[in-house]
Amino acid sequence: MAPPVERVRTAGIAGLGAALPRTVVPNEDVAPGIGVDAAWIERRTGIRSRRRAGAEDTVVGLAAHAGSEALLWAGVSARDVDMVLVATFSADEVIPNAAPQVAHRLGADRAGAADVGAACAGFVSGLGLGAAMIEAGRADNVLVVGAEILSRIVDAGDKRTAGLFGDGAGAALLAAGEAGRIGPTAFGSDGSAAPFLCAGHDERLIRMDGHETFKRAVSALASCTREAVSRAQLEPDDVDLFVFHQANTRILRAVRDDLGVADERVLDVIARVGNTSAASIPLALVEASRSGLLRPGARVLLAAVGAGFTWGATVVEWGRA
Numbered sequence: 381m382a383p384p385v386e387r388v389r390t391a392g393i394a395g396l397g398a399a400l401p402r403t404v405v406p407n408e409d410v411a412p413g414i415g416v417d418a419a420w421i422e423r424r425t426g427i428r429s430r431r432r433a434g435a436e437d438t439v440v441g442l443a444a445h446a447g448s449e450a451l452l453w454a455g456v457s458a459r460d461v462d463m464v465l466v467a468t469f470s471a472d473e474v475i476p477n478a479a480p481q482v483a484h485r486l487g488a489d490r491a492g493a494a495d496v497g498a499a500c501a502g503f504v505s506g507l508g509l510g511a512a513m514i515e516a517g518r519a520d521n522v523l524v525v526g527a528e529i530l531s532r533i534v535d536a537g538d539k540r541t542a543g544l545f546g547d548g549a550g551a552a553l554l555a556a557g558e559a560g561r562i563g564p565t566a567f568g569s570d571g572s573a574a575p576f577l578c579a580g581h582d583e584r585l586i587r588m589d590g591h592e593t594f595k596r597a598v599s600a601l602a603s604c605t606r607e608a609v610s611r612a613q614l615e616p617d618d619v620d621l622f623v624f625h626q627a628n629t630r631i632l633r634a635v636r637d638d639l640g641v642a643d644e645r646v647l648d649v650i651a652r653v654g655n656t657s658a659a660s661i662p663l664a665l666v667e668a669s670r671s672g673l674l675r676p677g678a679r680v681l682l683a684a685v686g687a688g689f690t691w692g693a694t695v696v697e698w699g700r701a
Contacts, residue, residue, distance in 0.1 A: 467497075621679075
């Protein structure tokens with residue numbers, strides 16, 4: 381008798397969720413503080429407006445809202461979640477971490493919980509960690525959330541950053557055997573570049589060398605994209621939609637040109653929410669779903685680069701509309 385065929389355990393995206401603060405801040409409100417006009421911000425970043433958290437908003441609250449939407453989308457009870465991963469670098473407190481508080485608010489009382497510290501690459505890092513847990517049989521359902529309130533750590537008078545960042549949260553529920561399969565991942569880091577994008581404990585404000593960050597972001601996004609596509613045994617032409625971290629439109633265009641892919645295959649939804657760091661990719665996925673771009677069977681490349689520097693990419697075989 382032939383030995384039984386071992387079934388490979390996979391992890392896929394079963395649901396998505398989003399949470400955005402109510403207040404919309406247009407470029408016209410930001411521009412005077414940095415001595416430019418509103419059109420300058422849009423030309424440089426592709427951003428027209430961003431959301432800003434109110435005094436009542438918290439990273440934990442936004443994350444829990446996005447997480448609850450993802451669970452509802454997937455039809456999974458919070459009681460069945462095995463792990464909650466929250467990617468953020470703007471947590472409400474130094475301790476406790478956001479993840480256990482998010483799990484508690486959701487009612488995921490049997491879940492483990494941990495924060496992921498990879499800045500703008502945090503959500504993609506969380507996907508890789510969550511998928512690995514499921515593939516190893518250590519979890520069946522993992523909730524991955526990216527959540528930031530960056531308006532509280534941005535210098536409103538800093539021309540390099542004031543127009544870039546927005547607040548919000550996005551989430552994905554990973555489940556065993558789900559059709560929206562997470563493919564092989566490609567990760568990397570370069571700690572020597574840490575000084576180019578940082579926020580210290582003393583000042584607690586984001587400081588960025590824009591020129592150096594741009595160069596390194598484009599290089600890292602292009603290289604990890606090629607690596608992830610190759611590991612999935614695909615070519616760039618086989619990818620239906622490229623969902624990069626929504627850092628700014630100029631970076632998206634530069635990566636697109638480096639890869640030689642058509643403009644319509646690169647998602648750009650930064651105009652209305654700005655750069656939301658760890659939340660940007662899940663928020664972009666929700667927008668892509670609403671626009672009908674995430675059809676079942678589509679191959680979707682996710683890639684992000686963040687302060688550290690750290691980066692990662694994966695190809696998702698989309699399973700739900």
